[in-house]
Amino acid sequence: MLANNFKKSVIALNVGIILSASAVQAADAPAATDEQVEVIEVRGIRASTEKSLNTKRFADGVVDSITADDIGKLPDVTIADSLQRVPGIQIRRSSGEGATINVRGMPQVTTLLNGEQFLSAGSLTTVQPDFTDIPSSLVGAMDVMKSTSADTLAGGISGTVDLQTRKPFSLEEGFTGAASIEASRGSYSKETDPKAMVFAGYNSGRFAALVTLSRDEVNLANYRLGSTNHGWGAAPAESGSCWYCPDVDMNGDGDTNDAEFSYVSYGMVNRFTERERTGASLSIQAQLTDEIQFSGDVFFTKMDDADRQRGLMADNAWGGHWAWQDQLDPIDRGQLSSGHNLYTAQDIILNAPRIVAHSESHTNDRESTNYNFEFSYKGDGPLSGKVRYITADAERSHTENVAQGYLTSGLAHGLRRNEGNGPIAANPNGYGPGTIPVRLNFKGDHPIMLTPASINGEVFGSNIDRYSVTSTYSENNFDEEANLDVLRLDGEYEFDTDHLRKMSFGARFGEREVSRDQYVLLAPLQNPVGDETVWVMWKDQGLAAFDTDGSGGVPSASAGDLTMGYDNLITFSGMPEGWIQKVDDFGPVNIGSFYFIDPAQLDDPFAFQDRFYPGNKRGSVPGSSYKVNEQTKSVYWRADLSNDNYTANIGFQYIKTDLEIIQNVIGDSICVNCPGAVAMDAGDVVTDKSFSDFLPSANLAFNLTEDIVFRAAWGKTMTRLDLGSIAGGLKISRARAGDELAAREGISPDLLIATDATMEGNPNLEPWRATNTDMGVEWYFSPSALLSLAVFNIQLESFIESSTWKMDMPDADGVVRREVTVSGLTNGQGGTMSGAEFAYQQALDFLPGVWSGLGVGLNYTYSDSESGREDFYGEALPLQDNSKHSGNAVLWYEKDGFQFRLAANYRSKRLAELSVPSGMGDTAIWTEPTTYIDVSASYDFHENFTVFMSGSNLTEEYESNYAQWKDNRISQNIYERRVTLGVRGRW
Template identity: 45%
Template sequence: MKTSASFNRKLLSTIIAASVATTAFAQGDQVEEVVVTGIKASLTNSVSVKRDSGSVVDAISAEDIGKLPDTTIADSLQRVPGIQIRRNAGEGSTVNVRGMPQVSTLLNGEQFLSAGSITTAQPDFTDIPAELLSRVDVVKSAQASTLAAGVAGTIDLKTRRPFDLDDGWTFAGAAEGSQGKYTDDDIGHKISGFAGFNNGDNFGALLSVSNSKATLANFRYGMYSDWWFRGYNENGDWPGQGTASDLTGDGDTNDQVFGTIDYGVTNRTAERERTGISGTAQFQVNDSVELVADVFYTKMDQGDYVNGLIADNSWAQYDWVNPDLNTLVNRGKAVGGNGKDFYTSSVTNLEALRVIAKSETQMDDRESLNFNLQANIDFTDNFSGKVRYAHGNATNDHTSSFADALITSGMQSGLQTSYGGVKAPVNPGGYGPNGERVPVVADFSGEHPSIQYPQGFGQDIDSYGLVSAFSHQNRDEESTLDVFRFDGTYQFDDGVKVDFGYRFGDREIERNQYDLIAPFTVKDASGNNVTVYSKWKDSGIPGVSGGDTIAKTFTFSELQDSGYIHQVSDFGPASDGNSYYFINPKAMKNAFAFHEALYPGNVKQKDGAQSYTVEDQTQTFYFQGSFEGEAGLPYQANFGMQYIETSLDITQFIPSVDTTKVTVNGTVYPALDGVAPTIASSDVVERTFNDFLPRFNIAFDTTDDTKLRLAYSKTMTQLDANDLGLGRTYTTNNNPELGVFQVVSASQNGNPNMEPWRADNYDLSYEWYFSDSGMVSLGAFRVDVETSIATTTVQIPTVADSDGVNRRPGETIDLTTRDNTDGGVVKGLELGYQQAFDFLPGAWSGLGTTINYTFTDGTGGEKDFYGKTMPMADNSENQINAVVWYEYEQWQARVAYNYRSERFIGRAWNDGSPAAWWQAPTTYVDASVSYDINDNLTVYLQGTNITEEYEETYMQWEDVVVNQNVYEARYTLGVRAKF
């Protein structure tokens, strides 16, 4: 059994020092029924929310102040039936509800901006400190008064309110240190504090603050570049292959062998620092008017650092894959494929043309500020209302930098430098100066893939040379949100209640993407100096046809004293015992400074096709009646209608077709392949559409302790700004006879004329509440997706060649674009059970459990290798959650189990042999234990992913492993205080 890293004295002393320095504060939740003080109380709170709700709702309540039951909000949400999550560096980040990601997120009932996902309504939960929240509601059947509902569900994040506190001051706080198995030299910390005041009469205020920092391991093994999978043809029709070869040993050359472009192992770490502040003030002006002000601030700085040893075919030659015949399996012929037998092997002998010491740095600076000003007014005894103004601003600045150093010479694929007509290998000190390929074994037969190199390979620093570097897909994103709304309630004397309201929302998104391009002055074939701009700073790229190559190769020996070079031997469980040299990715944290130091003159070249501005204005009216009565059984019901008018103003940028030139500071220069073309013009689309969304919910009290719920709601979700705004790029081929570049195809990742996702949702559930904290529930759901969005291919007229002349009028080219398609049906079952075994004697009475199971079935439109229709992408049919908890006297303990069945990623073409790409089932286990030293002080120990689960993908067949993401077990020791 795998063991976790143990705590050391440094970690313990850090925690003790932090706890002594920490003072914090506490308050209650806005829920009136229960004051949350422990595991059982939090479950009681959640049961109360579900039972009293007017629709199908599940809730997670904090066990105590600043303490949701898991590391992140998404980790907590995965315990809810129907919720599936995706992870980033091992932490929960995004969620699906009932198999769909079209989910909206609210803050205290209103839309808010998260910096983790500027373009969408659903945030990336990694940048939201869970300590700021008291409860999270998952609304699965919307009411008419539920605004901005997602197609599959709505997640409502709840913060605390000071009037729910005890009179006087309340203080609470926590300090903890964390450590991972593979990052045991980096002690993470989290410090949170809370202060709340309630004068018991007419004023209250509170403030929550949280700061945390952690280093998270995320190793990656196997096939490195996703989607570049290949079916290597024996008949030699690959470019650069040329001759037929019987790779399978069956006596013919008519087969295909599964492989990919590159294989590798990587050391990946993420450094995250989160800061969160939440504040609220309440003032009871008089018996009729209450004023509320909320502030919610988040900031996250994240660096993702990668060093990897990657063997590839130089993206040029395709005769490098030789399967091990002892592990070869014939999978037959793909239905609808090219008719060739398709073979796979768990061990592949590679004749690598390149081996790269790859370095990659991704930096994100995310910041968001949301505030809410609200007046709650009782106009009469029967008529009340709320007036709210909400404002949000969020930014996400993302930069990236890549540095590829060769350990091979480059001669294997003809990579040469040329200066003054003198040619040389791009990396003269590298392996194979005469073009010898590197014998590499890619072994996928064990628990983890391993990539095996010749003895002594990569151990000499003189064999390394930095050949290529680039910085692209950098982006600055900003969004603002302004909301004004009025919500009214009229209570009739007979118990009937009418809710109505109006909301105006204005969301603006601006996205600017850019690459760093640098000038290089080289000699052309005639010996004349020419200045060209290039994104790829690669010493093997000619600046002008027949002339010198650009850039230069920097040997690691000459870079060693600059601090750019470091050694890495830790590749997690796939480490081979050797240490290799890399550009230190932390030296590239400032991408511009790094590239400017080696390749002076960099400028930001805007990528018009990936930049846009979008303004999204909505006006919403709703009317809802709530009533109760007898219809054979007591019932509570609500019925209403929501009307939404959406106005869009979308600006896209149209790049020039001429990719051979770029304008820098008003001067036109030759541009090499990869440079984003100069923006030629812009296009503005203005459009409006309307939605009528009826919603109906009814709950029958079949007994005093049981409910039968029926619900119908029509839903839509706000369009992703990327789907609207991303522009068009053209693929061109050089026509040497005409001396021009001609467009042969186009792609467009945004379509300003699309309609949003829309669906009809049906729910049926039966709930038995047999105690304050005990419940059994069984639910069935169906989501009929009326309108969805997918990638399609259409025909468009040809466009002008690079010289402005259209030489093919009347002809068409392919445009791959995003567009509306017919939807499908998602249906399933949700079964839940939770109970406190407080009827047991003595210490056994502290036991309790929560168990739920979800089945989700959604059919997609893609076929696998055998012609079988695949399920909806990103959905797992089966999910199981089981939590066993213990709470007795001063002790609390909890073990949580989460199982998710296989997840369909998509269909890979594999050169005429389509196959289904899957993620294998995963099982995560987390645990925690705490001890109350006294009424004010608690110490706790938590472990996440204690079984060291990793995520593995495979191609069609479970034994055909593609790659793995290996996360670490992490342990946290902390202290919590409350006064």
């Protein structure tokens, strides 16, 4: 690792150079020549379109570009939303906002900042950032490079995105300033959210500086309806020896050869995300001499967010309650490998043993600072070069905190408490003792879940005295830190020949280190009839913590033992004032009103858990904690050739990667009734691995005519490993055994048995590698018009995929009783991605009068892929999250200070994930097609002032998921319409 002292010395040296350059060069140096300073003034839709087309036309390879309409103004609200307008780019959303992207159907996309690697605090281990981290006002342009070039940092299989900040020398001489203020409001969230941006720049010709500050707050609605987790599924059979087989005639047809597709839990979730985001960038350029230029940049982002949920959940209480569905109008899906006939249904009666008012809060505090220092030399001779040093630090703290308010008593699934006088209901005032019938229907536009209208004359859920916090816990918390150092040297030698124009060469050393410390909160509970103290994660008032009958066996609430919370019944009516909310907002559906703990009270896990179970401490999860050091050494060579009819480049990049992976050995458990991963750290496992990649590339652009360009590209690509996917450990999921399994296997019903497991890290993974080929024709029939057609093929030589296998796993008492399904990442044997892209855009300035301000843009991408995986019926599956068809349509108008843009983005269905419900095997989870429509408009009411508005997701598009069969819908994510009004000034 580069020494901290070295880092500090370099930063101090460059700060000194900046200060001396600003004081001396601005005063004494002569004005720069036109060759030294390029001033680019881009304002408005038409100018932005022409600049982007100009970049594409004269690019070295296959490139699409987006340029900001004005200072601090990309075409859309977020970076990812703007990127989705590029042919071949598909985005994935977080709370309705674009968060990550696919290029040509693949997420293995490197994102660079001004041509080099950087750290994004929301995704420290990957090569693609979380774009919600980055305020769009800090970015002036974006290049999407779909072909590889020897001098571009390798790391993307299907493409590389280069985020470009404005450079001070691109400003007009003198002072430049800009500012904007705006307010946004969501159709569901009903909150008015502010955003402000300030920009200031100065350019003297020899010295220039600019600074941008951005601050925004946003509240986003993001409802979740239906299955609460696609991984918690099974096909319980009417007979069998598996732990989820109920041994009953579930559908009442007189035989026991059937199975029902089922999930553990269904719910209607009111979910809102609150984000506070700050961004700042500082750039300085100084022409130190006529030959030497210095550039320095600081790029800072900070985002604090809280994802808060309130959901009415009906579930089968896990063990022993899989026969809980009465399927109305069931559909026969054929025979399972076990010989049972599988049925699914879209109208179901859930005989729910448990109904909870679930509150949950996930928080993130994330921050990153990226520094870039560069000296470039350009003299009168053929040789030029630059040296660049990058250093960055980032950190992220994440918490998850849950409180489940039971409406049911717990008796329907054997959940009892004991106050020293024998077992009673875990929630004494809850509904019960039997199951509660809940109607779940997926046949309409939105799934709906209806509880009984009344029970014993009381409106279900209307009595706050029925609710108590029967379970609370905090898990999956982690602290992450990362640092990055890069030293890079680039050289260029020009030739005066008919074809060979220049040769470029360089070397680079990079080091990235990421550490993660994962933990849960553990509370000390004291046995009131003895001296025993135990540490507990799941503070579940129905699970036994202490063995008081002298048997020394596994505690059981039915055997007279004392449970967690034996003297601590936490009722909703006894909560502090303001902590309980009555909620009837479940987006587009109406299921009634219910009481919930305000999830904002869960933002601080320690404060919440200590209030009811004092003395919490951090309990380590060594299997999910790790440290990874990645070093890369690379060299490249590139030759550029051209004449009047063509431009071309050929070259290679050689990369050697060294990894040191430090994982933890999972020792003895340190708590009662908690996952096996919450344990002592029993030492380290250190894995050292190295691999090398030789990546040749070639790009050609041939001018068929003055306006028509034929383009071709070929190259080898690779993407760096996600450090988290090679370093995490084994996580075992366990559930309460329940009465039926307990009787069958002679164990306690309270014993937590292994149900499945996740292998979070695999140090033996190899990177994604591929060979890419591109060909296309581009017709530039005016400065603001393009018609193009391109074809591409990505031949995956190796890739990483999710897989499952069987392993013996111990129950909570350490005894191995069964095999369970383990999911994790492995290297696949290869696959393909091929397709075509069509694009047309034009300013219709040939139209008469006011119509001459119109412009249009259309693009369509066809991408067909093969992953090597198969679904339930053995049909071949595409790569995950790839839509075979995607497209954009944009209509814009610009004239006399008025601008208007209407845009639509379409994606066909895509494979969301490959689920493995117990008893079914691989089952494809698909997301249905979506179309998002956005609009923006502005008017220059003064030469320097503009009023503007925008609307995103005008139709309140939502995303529906189905399992294997189109008529087997299982869940929906509901997003809101957002409307923004603002004013922008420029001087």
